[in-house]
Amino acid sequence: MEQQVATPPHALPPADVSAGRRGSRLSGLTQYAGFIPALLLYGLFFLAPFGLIVAYSFWQTIDYEVVHKWTVDNYRYFFSVPTYVRTMWATLWVSLAATAITLLMAFPLAYWLVRYVRKSLQGFFLVLVVVPFWTSYLLRVYAWLNILGEGGAINRFLQWTGVTEHPVSFFLYDRPAVILVLVYLYFPFAALTLYASLQKFDWNQYKAALDLGAPPRMALLRIVLPQMKAGMVTAVIFVFIPILGEYLTPQLVGGAKGVMIGNLVVNFFSGAQYTRGAAVSLLIAGLIVFLLLIVRKSLEVEDPYRA
Amino acid sequence: MSVTEGRLTRADLLKLGGAGALGLTLAGPAFGRPISQEATTMTMLTWSDHYANNQLAAVAKATGLRGRPTLFSDNADAYLKIKQTGSQFDVVSADGLWVPKYVKSGLTEPFDLSDLPVSKQLFSLARQFSFWKSGSNYMAYPFSWSTVQIYYNPKYVKTKPDSWHAILDRKYAGKISLENIPTDVMAIAGRATGAKKPYAMTSAQLSRAKQWLKELKPNVLKLASQNNEVVRALADESAWIGITNLGTDDRVKDARGPVVKAAYPKEGTIGFIDSESIVKRSKHKDVWMKYINALEQAPWIAKNFITNGRPLFNEKAYKLLVNQGHGARARRLLYNKPELALKMTIKGPAGNQQAYIDAFNEVFGA
Numbered sequence: 139m140e141q142q143v144a145t146p147p148h149a150l151p152p153a154d155v156s157a158g159r160r161g162s163r164l165s166g167l168t169q170y171a172g173f174i175p176a177l178l179l180y181g182l183f184f185l186a187p188f189g190l191i192v193a194y195s196f197w198q199t200i201d202y203e204v205v206h207k208w209t210v211d212n213y214r215y216f217f218s219v220p221t222y223v224r225t226m227w228a229t230l231w232v233s234l235a236a237t238a239i240t241l242l243m244a245f246p247l248a249y250w251l252v253r254y255v256r257k258s259l260q261g262f263f264l265v266l267v268v269v270p271f272w273t274s275y276l277l278r279v280y281a282w283l284n285i286l287g288e289g290g291a292i293n294r295f296l297q298w299t300g301v302t303e304h305p306v307s308f309f310l311y312d313r314p315a316v317i318l319v320l321v322y323l324y325f326p327f328a329a330l331t332l333y334a335s336l337q338k339f340d341w342n343q344y345k346a347a348l349d350l351g352a353p354p355r356m357a358l359l360r361i362v363l364p365q366m367k368a369g370m371v372t373a374v375i376f377v378f379i380p381i382l383g384e385y386l387t388p389q390l391v392g393g394a395k396g397v398m399i400g401n402l403v404v405n406f407f408s409g410a411q412y413t414r415g416a417a418v419s420l421l422i423a424g425l426i427v428f429l430l431l432i433v434r435k436s437l438e439v440e441d442p443y444r445a
Numbered sequence: 446m447s448v449t450e451g452r453l454t455r456a457d458l459l460k461l462g463g464a465g466a467l468g469l470t471l472a473g474p475a476f477g478r479p480i481s482q483e484a485t486t487m488t489m490l491t492w493s494d495h496y497a498n499n500q501l502a503a504v505a506k507a508t509g510l511r512g513r514p515t516l517f518s519d520n521a522d523a524y525l526k527i528k529q530t531g532s533q534f535d536v537v538s539a540d541g542l543w544v545p546k547y548v549k550s551g552l553t554e555p556f557d558l559s560d561l562p563v564s565k566q567l568f569s570l571a572r573q574f575s576f577w578k579s580g581s582n583y584m585a586y587p588f589s590w591s592t593v594q595i596y597y598n599p600k601y602v603k604t605k606p607d608s609w610h611a612i613l614d615r616k617y618a619g620k621i622s623l624e625n626i627p628t629d630v631m632a633i634a635g636r637a638t639g640a641k642k643p644y645a646m647t648s649a650q651l652s653r654a655k656q657w658l659k660e661l662k663p664n665v666l667k668l669a670s671q672n673n674e675v676v677r678a679l680a681d682e683s684a685w686i687g688i689t690n691l692g693t694d695d696r697v698k699d700a701r702g703p704v705v706k707a708a709y710p711k712e713g714t715i716g717f718i719d720s721e722s723i724v725k726r727s728k729h730k731d732v733w734m735k736y737i738n739a740l741e742q743a744p745w746i747a748k749n750f751i752t753n754g755r756p757l758f759n760e761k762a763y764k765l766l767v768n769q770g771h772g773a774r775a776r777r778l779l780y781n782k783p784e785l786a787l788k789m790t791i792k793g794p795a796g797n798q799q800a801y802i803d804a805f806n807e808v809f810g811a
Contacts, residue, residue: 199798199799200799201798202521202524202525202528202794202798215803219803219807221806221807221808221810221811222806222810224810224811225810225811227811228811229811283677287681287683288681288682288683289681289682290681305682307619307683310683311619311666311667311683389625389668389670390670390674392667393619393665393666393667393668394619394662394665394666394667394668394809397809397810397811398811401809402806402809402810405625405627405802405805405806406802406806407522408518408519408521408522408627409519409521409522409627409628409798409801409802409805410519410521410522410524410525410798411798411799411802412525414799414802414803
């Protein structure tokens with residue numbers, strides 16, 4: 139006797155099962171629908187131009203014409219001329235110095251805001267931090283010409299106080315001026331990131347460390363800072379990476395001594411040497427990716443209790 | 446539309462909103478079009494000293510042709526822009542020997558200069574530049590010119606630097622400012638080291654020019670992205686020497702700076718003769734003449750001289766300036782001597798642009 143298998147009341151007939159599968163596939167696809175605008179944006183305005191830059195970097199420019207003849211000459215040229223490698227190193231250390239100073243200045247501010255300023259007032263101070271963004275980047279850099287220049291505020295003050303008789307020229311048109319202005323420009327990025335990170339910190343842990351006899355400095359170093367690693371790495375990324383590609387600040391306040399690799403890339407492009415410019419740009423991008431891979435591990439926050 | 450108990454559902458509201466937006470988009474051009482949009486827009490790839498905003502507004506009012514300028518700094522940059530997006534532009538400005546390069550590449554087209562009534566206002570010499578002739582046609586409408594010379598502050602520079610080699614003196618360390626235009630800076634270095642054709646240097650000449658630039662580098666305060674930065678450096682006395690265009694002395698004075706004087710290097714110098722051309726792929730070639738004719742009228746050119754202080758080729762404007770009491774300044778800035786424009790090395794494309802840029806970067810990199 140054939141055994142009758144009872145169909146459970148909630149099961150669908152076969153046709154409906156396939157419709158259900160289609161439906162679940164569809165719902166699987168629709169959950170990615172929100173990704174489409176970003177995909178289009180990145181595909182059209184990042185990946186496609188990036189592919190083009192890669193291709194350009196392997197082509198040649200002859201008599202203002204980009205010739206589609208594959209070659210590694212642009213890369214070979216970069217590594218065969220010591221000036222470029224030197225300029226890349228100089229760019230790297232200027233970026234590192236500016237990033238380190240920015241973070242060293244932003245951390246105390248963020249710490250002070252979170253620990254000692256009333257919640258209702260914190261927003262006000264944060265607005266003050268971002269106020270410079272209300273003016274254009276170019277204006278902010280030009281303002282420094284008026285501060286650091288021979289007829290600028292610092293020199294006037296020094297002359298007024300009698301410290302110097304004549305204007306002093308070393309504040310401007312050299313690497314220190316570039317670093318100073320870069321710190322000023324990128325300070326808000328670091329301050330906001332560190333503030334967000336510190337705000338989430340559970341201060342009971344810090345208090346517990348103090349209760350258990352740790353001096354405040356040690357509690358800060360052993361309890362607070364390790365848990366801020368992700369925030370600090372994010373701040374480094376926000377500050378260091380854009381600085382690596384900077385060209386306007388060194389152009390305006392760096393003078394002939396403050397040149398960064400971005401300035402040489404601009405010369406290639408304004409001189410219609412797109413293929414050379416593309417190769418150097420990609421090398422900068424390659425360096426950034428390499429550095430990001432190094433710091434990627436640091437984004438994984440350690441558990442302070444080793445739980 | 447489904448109406449439930451007299452209320453709109455959210456879906457209905459979205460549909461209505463979408464339909465409304467579509468309707469407004471479609472109806473907008475028909476009903477909301479301002480009168481000025483009736484005007485033809487003439488897109489210009491040019492320098493900022495080729496026009497004034499009130500001039501463009503007046504021309505638009507008089508002709509219905511509204512000028513929309515896009516700026517560029519280097520001729521090479523403009524050349525590639527026209528090459529890649531030519532149909533987006535109607536007028537392109539170019540220097541000296543770049544003009545034949547545009548024509549040869551099929552990017553601009555020559556025209557009969559006599560078809561432009563305003564051309565009668567030009568110095569006759571400006572209508573006969575051999576390098577701009579193309580059969581009976583002319584390649585471009587001549588606009589202005591300037592030599593690039595040494596401007597120095599006599600308070601600090603006691604001996605007039607009448608040679609390019611004079612500025613290599615270490616007493617000027619960090620005191621020279623010049624514009625960051627690699628091809629032209631290399632051409633100046635070529636002039637300094639005796640190259641007969643500074644825009645077509647051989648490898649050996651380029652090597653000598655590069656060596657000269659290396660010697661100059663410690664004296665360079667900054668490579669300015671714009672001419673106004675050179676003026677500023679001279680005005681605040683952070684630079685004692687500027688390598689720049691005619692009229693810098695006036696601009697420094699206007700910036701409340703010190704007296705600066707011009708010196709012409711005995712090895713010769715480079716300079717520009719600039720112009721306006723018809724972009725071959727322009728969609729408004731039919732009105733190009735009308736537009737340029739209105740734009741280049743003597744009263745505007747006279748005003749341009751007062752603002753920018755370098756000689757132009759419009760002779761009628763020179764006469765206006767004399768009548769307005771600006772004659773002395775115009776003569777001091779050589780407005781009445783257009784023949785001098787032909788004595789300098791005229792700017793043009795480099796024979797081997799890549800070698801020029803490479804050499805420049807190799808000197809001015811870190």
